[in-house]
Amino acid sequence: MKRIVILLLAVTMLVPALFAAGKEEEKAVKVDADAPVTIEFWHAMSGTRIELIQGIVDEFMKKNPNITVKVQYTGSYNDTLNKVKSAVKAGNAPQVFQSYDVGTLGLIYSGIITPVDDAAKEFNLPIKWDDFFTPVQSYYKYQGKHYSMPFNSSTPLIYYNKTLFKKAGLDPENPPKTYADIRKAAVALKKAGIKTPVTWNLHSWYFEQMICLQDAPFVNNDNGRGKELPTKALINGEAGKKVLDWWVGMEKDGLFLDVGPGWSNHRAAFVSGEVAMVMSSSSDVNLLTKGLKEKGWEMGTGYIPRPEGAKGGVAIGGGSLWMTNTGTPEQQLAAIKLIEYISSDEPQIKWHKGTGYFPVRKTAMDKLKTAGWFEENPNYLTAFNQLLDSPESLNTAGALLGVFPEARSIIQSAIQECYAGKSVQQALDESAAKIDAAMAEWNTVIKQ
Amino acid sequence: MKQSTFKADVLPYVLLLPTFIILIVFLFYPAIETFRLSLFTVHPFTGAERFAGLYNFKNIFTNSEYLHSFGISFLFTLAVVLLGLAFSMMIALLLNERIKGMKYYRSFLIWPYALSPAIAGALFNFLFNPANGIIGYFTGHRTWLTEGSTAFLIIILAAVWKNLGYNIVFYLTALRNVPRDALEAASIDGAGPVRRFFSITFAFLSPTTFFLLVMNTTYAYFSSFGLIDVLTEGGPARSTNILIYQLYRDFFVNSKTGYAAAESLVLFLLVVGITVLQFQTTEKKVHYQ
Numbered sequence: 051m052k053r054i055v056i057l058l059l060a061v062t063m064l065v066p067a068l069f070a071a072g073k074e075e076e077k078a079v080k081v082d083a084d085a086p087v088t089i090e091f092w093h094a095m096s097g098t099r100i101e102l103i104q105g106i107v108d109e110f111m112k113k114n115p116n117i118t119v120k121v122q123y124t125g126s127y128n129d130t131l132n133k134v135k136s137a138v139k140a141g142n143a144p145q146v147f148q149s150y151d152v153g154t155l156g157l158i159y160s161g162i163i164t165p166v167d168d169a170a171k172e173f174n175l176p177i178k179w180d181d182f183f184t185p186v187q188s189y190y191k192y193q194g195k196h197y198s199m200p201f202n203s204s205t206p207l208i209y210y211n212k213t214l215f216k217k218a219g220l221d222p223e224n225p226p227k228t229y230a231d232i233r234k235a236a237v238a239l240k241k242a243g244i245k246t247p248v249t250w251n252l253h254s255w256y257f258e259q260m261i262c263l264q265d266a267p268f269v270n271n272d273n274g275r276g277k278e279l280p281t282k283a284l285i286n287g288e289a290g291k292k293v294l295d296w297w298v299g300m301e302k303d304g305l306f307l308d309v310g311p312g313w314s315n316h317r318a319a320f321v322s323g324e325v326a327m328v329m330s331s332s333s334d335v336n337l338l339t340k341g342l343k344e345k346g347w348e349m350g351t352g353y354i355p356r357p358e359g360a361k362g363g364v365a366i367g368g369g370s371l372w373m374t375n376t377g378t379p380e381q382q383l384a385a386i387k388l389i390e391y392i393s394s395d396e397p398q399i400k401w402h403k404g405t406g407y408f409p410v411r412k413t414a415m416d417k418l419k420t421a422g423w424f425e426e427n428p429n430y431l432t433a434f435n436q437l438l439d440s441p442e443s444l445n446t447a448g449a450l451l452g453v454f455p456e457a458r459s460i461i462q463s464a465i466q467e468c469y470a471g472k473s474v475q476q477a478l479d480e481s482a483a484k485i486d487a488a489m490a491e492w493n494t495v496i497k498q
Numbered sequence: 499m500k501q502s503t504f505k506a507d508v509l510p511y512v513l514l515l516p517t518f519i520i521l522i523v524f525l526f527y528p529a530i531e532t533f534r535l536s537l538f539t540v541h542p543f544t545g546a547e548r549f550a551g552l553y554n555f556k557n558i559f560t561n562s563e564y565l566h567s568f569g570i571s572f573l574f575t576l577a578v579v580l581l582g583l584a585f586s587m588m589i590a591l592l593l594n595e596r597i598k599g600m601k602y603y604r605s606f607l608i609w610p611y612a613l614s615p616a617i618a619g620a621l622f623n624f625l626f627n628p629a630n631g632i633i634g635y636f637t638g639h640r641t642w643l644t645e646g647s648t649a650f651l652i653i654i655l656a657a658v659w660k661n662l663g664y665n666i667v668f669y670l671t672a673l674r675n676v677p678r679d680a681l682e683a684a685s686i687d688g689a690g691p692v693r694r695f696f697s698i699t700f701a702f703l704s705p706t707t708f709f710l711l712v713m714n715t716t717y718a719y720f721s722s723f724g725l726i727d728v729l730t731e732g733g734p735a736r737s738t739n740i741l742i743y744q745l746y747r748d749f750f751v752n753s754k755t756g757y758a759a760a761e762s763l764v765l766f767l768l769v770v771g772i773t774v775l776q777f778q779t780t781e782k783k784v785h786y787q
Contacts, residue, residue, distance in 0.1 A: 309627075309629045469734070
């Protein structure tokens with residue numbers, strides 16, 4: 051009797067499981083890849099980039115006549131992310147949206163997205179990650195899984211005015227490479243009559259990159275990529291101190307013009323010849339080359355500087371495309387097809403030529419090389435080479451932390467405090483403590 | 499005089515209904531929701547809530563940066579209100595003179611009010627930005643916005659300028675109500691222009707001044723966010739990080755809904771408190787006709 055009861059129990063336990071398994075399979079089969087479907091795609095690229103993206107999506111729709119994509123520019127990265135969040139709560143989220151690099155860890159734990167690798171597996175649409183540049187795909191890979199599709203990638207570069215370099219008796223074909231080089235060049239330029247020869251905008255991104263260049267971590271737990279969420283900021287170590295000692299030191303000695311935050315002041319200062327050297331995003335190549343040309347000046351580019359002997363490399367910045375976990379399977383399928391298409395060679399080449407962002411795939415890069423694009427535009431090559439020269443490590447993959455936007459404003463305030471006279475070590479120690487507190491709080495809230 | 503009344507039971511309520519619906523949807527509900535959220539910690543993406551008691555309040559009031567924001571917001575408001583009212587009263591008095599082409603002068607002096615704070619910020623950025631600001635170019639002094647003390651002054655200046663038009667319109671209207679015969683009588687009695695201003699004009703302007711005092715306080719606490727975002731982003735080193743800007747960052751950038759809600763409640767209580775205080779103290783000195 052007992053046995054029969056146990057057997058019955060076992061069977062009743064098994065049956066639903068069998069049904070469930072059956073359902074799963076049904077779902078995978080049920081997706082009708084040719085059924086007409088509409089998806090939404092929200093992005094954060096303004097100006098001429100709006101039309102460029104629309105053009106790429108139009109091309110996609112031509113190739114997939116059953117899919118309609120509604121493209122919408124939804125403001126800055128930050129605005130877009132906020133709009134996606136409220137749309138998810140309201141139940142009308144887009145299927146695809148663009149987010150910035152620093153939003154990555156937050157989105158991974160957000161509970162509102164479908165990892166790209168999961169979708170690729172579900173719909174049996176394998177993505178050739180080997181085609182992508184290592185630094186690009188390793189940034190968006192977290193514990194072995196790709197969560198979003200790389201789209202617009204950039205790194206910082208040094209831009210310098212060759213004409214003014216010549217005037218100051220510097221070699222215009224040999225850009226400064228180390229902290230000492232930059233300082234030396236700045237002193238020479240100052241002697242040649244440029245009041246404050248160097249600048250870049252107040253942005254924590256440069257600080258982060260210059261920590262990567264020394265192959266040092268930004269946060270603990272494998273730079274935020276380990277099993278545990280990061281709990282400690284490591285910015286106040288030797289690497290961080292070296293960066294700010296040099297950066298703030300130049301400001302104090304009148305070699306560096308503090309232009310404040312934002313992305314227009316340092317460009318304006320460079321284009322008007324107020325300064326002869328700036329650091330800025332590699333996606334500024336077009337803009338700055340044009341600006342200097344109008345004045346009859348020639349522009350050069352170089353790798354961002356490092357302390358003597360540092361062995362690290364740059365980490366990728368920019369944005370990627372995410373899938374929300376909303377919508378029907380048909381919509382999800384259309385979404386992954388769309389982002390896969392945007393990352394493919396033709397659209398990436400078009401995107402690179404129109405904006406200055408890197409193509410994310412090696413194959414696209416090879417096509418550009420064969421077409422002789424870099425002979426005409428040597429400054430684009432600098433950014434590529436800088437990226438390719440970067441060794442692969444957890445540090446150069448880029449740090450991940452949930453409170454990155456907040457950490458950035460903390461660091462930017464710290465730099466301004468240093469300008470105003472606070473010691474670098476003290477400013478960094480205080481910032482690290484604030485970031486630690488913010489991380490501890492985030493790590494609890496994200497799990498609630 | 500006996501006030502006339504309508505005899506209707508339902509009609510007034512029906513007529514009020516649209517207003518109430520708008521108030522409830524856009525004002526009362528969000529406000530109550532905000533006050534409720536100040537007692538919770540909120541998941542930055544899904545919005546999942548967990549009751550936290552006074553956790554948010556305890557943390558913001560033990561945070562030295564928030565207290566700093568509290569202090570500079572107060573200074574900022576004080577400066578914006580005092581300078582704003584003084585300048586606009588002076589300008590309104592001048593605009594009340596009879597000069598040829600006065601209509602045009604009036605329009606020119608009122609138009610800054612038509613600009614959004616962000617545009618006003620952009621204009622001041624043209625003047626003071628460290629890379630190619632016009633004033634920086636002519637004075638050789640570039641650090642207007644990158645040094646804490648001057649950045650704070652420029653934010654005040656911009657906020658005052660932005661609201662001048664609003665204040666001037668009200669003062670101009672009020673000046674029309676200053677009875678000419680009272681001024682003439684005072685002249686005949688031998689009162690000079692200064693005496694006439696303080697004893698007569700100023701007294702007649704007092705209801706408007708009081709109204710503007712309340713409005714400008716609210717303006718300074720709540721509406722200067724756009725200016726700061728464009729000009730300084732709260733910097734350098736938090737020297738222009740007033741409460742409303744911190745609130746914006748906590749909600750829209752840092753995704754800390756609980757903190758942002760607590761900060762809104764604090765800001766709300768602060769402004770209500772100041773307004774009540776103004777009613778209790780200053781209003782007694784107001785002379786209504």
